[in-house]
Amino acid sequence: MTISPRNPDPLHETLARLVEGALDEAARSELARQIADDPETQQRYIQFMATQAMLEREMRRNQSVKWVASHGLR
Amino acid sequence: MDRTTPDGEFVQRLIAVQDRLYAYIFSLAGDTNAADDVLQQSNIVLWEKADQFRPGTDFGAWACSVAHYEVLAWRKKRGRDRLLFDDRALGQLAGEVESFSAQANDLRLALRHCVELMPPRQRKLLDMRYVPGMTVGKIAQQLARSAASISQTLYRIRAALADCVERSLAKEGPA
Numbered sequence: 001m002t003i004s005p006r007n008p009d010p011l012h013e014t015l016a017r018l019v020e021g022a023l024d025e026a027a028r029s030e031l032a033r034q035i036a037d038d039p040e041t042q043q044r045y046i047q048f049m050a051t052q053a054m055l056e057r058e059m060r061r062n063q064s065v066k067w068v069a070s071h072g073l074r
Numbered sequence: 075m076d077r078t079t080p081d082g083e084f085v086q087r088l089i090a091v092q093d094r095l096y097a098y099i100f101s102l103a104g105d106t107n108a109a110d111d112v113l114q115q116s117n118i119v120l121w122e123k124a125d126q127f128r129p130g131t132d133f134g135a136w137a138c139s140v141a142h143y144e145v146l147a148w149r150k151k152r153g154r155d156r157l158l159f160d161d162r163a164l165g166q167l168a169g170e171v172e173s174f175s176a177q178a179n180d181l182r183l184a185l186r187h188c189v190e191l192m193p194p195r196q197r198k199l200l201d202m203r204y205v206p207g208m209t210v211g212k213i214a215q216q217l218a219r220s221a222a223s224i225s226q227t228l229y230r231i232r233a234a235l236a237d238c239v240e241r242s243l244a245k246e247g248p249a
Contacts, residue, residue, distance in 0.1 A: 008233030016232035018158075019106060020210075022225060028158060036163040044240070046167070046174045047181075049101035051239045052232065053109065054178065054185050056100075057093050059204035 011041065015048045080124035087133045088120060094178040098138045101171045102145045104158035112148050116141040138172045180243065188238035196231050203228060 008016075014031060017023045023031065034041045080088075095116060100109040119140050127136055149157055149164075159167065189197065202213050210228070214221040 008230050009237055012233035012236045013229050015236070016229040018104065019232060020225065020228060021106070022229075032158050032160075032163060036159070036166065042167065042170060043174075046101055046171050047240060047243070048236045049104070050097040050171075050174055050178070050181055051185060051236050053097035053100035054093060054182050055189075055232075055235065056106070056109075056204075057096055058182070058185065058189070059200065062201070063204055063206065 011044055012048060015045065015052075019049075019052050080121060084124050084127070088117065088137070091134050091137050093182065094134050094175045095137055095141050097178055097181075098171055098175040099141050099145055101175075102142070102159075102164060102168060103148065108148055108152070112141065112144050115147075116144045119144065134176060135172065138175060142168055142172075177243075180246065181239065184239045184242040184246075185235070187242060188235050191238065192231070192235070196227070196234075199224070199227060200231055 014023065014027065018028070018031065035045045036042070092113070096109060096113050099112045099116065100106070103109055103112060116137070120137055123140065127133065145164075189200075192200070199213065199217075202208055202216070203210075210221050210224050214224045217224070
């Protein structure tokens with residue numbers, strides 16, 4: 001399996017904008033409507049957000065490990 | 075009412091459920107900044123209500139039900155106009171989010187695998203994004219690129235990771 005940022009899934013790209021706080025009000029409303037009306041979009045939203053939440057936690061853990069490594073533990 | 079200090083087992087359970095709780099809150103709030111505050115508040119309430127947990131029942135489900143009320147409290151403070159979901163949609167979503175959050179461990183493993191597959195340049199950019207205080211503007215400055223181009227790359231990295239995790243979980247099937 002490879003991972004490439006080229007040609008991402010459009011729903012995932014919209015959700016990525018939401019996570020980065022870059023979705024305007026009209027787009028947010030449209031997204032919320034789709035999530036409420038379409039069970040598949042709802043499932044994909046849930047999985048995407050859970051993935052981003054996990055990414056946030058993992059990356060913060062990594063940053064903490066790097067900080068400890070760079071400052072040393074006496 | 076006599077309240078006892080939570081025991082070591084409770085603390086272990088609370089620690090173990092943090093990723094799941096964060097995912098639950100993050101999905102319902104749809105807001106990165108809110109998730110930390112709501113998680114912190116949920117942990118306080120869970121600690122205070124430790125004696126209400128019944129051993130032998132699902133700790134994660136109990137913790138999510140407590141966090142649900144904290145999400146509602148946050149929504150009340152936040153004001154309707156800035157919320158992603160209305161009350162009806164949130165109610166619909168909560169149960170689905172709670173059951174999916176139980177897969178937090180599978181999701182973490184899939185995510186780690188997908189992060190390892192990322193090209194080094196993208197991995198570096200993602201790392202930079204999570205350095206405390208590192209804004210998109212600062213990254214752009216360091217890499218001599220425009221902020222818009224950094225943002226676009228970050229959207230695509232997040233989307234690509236989600237694509238990879240989705241494929242990975244679909245391949246494994248339900249646990």
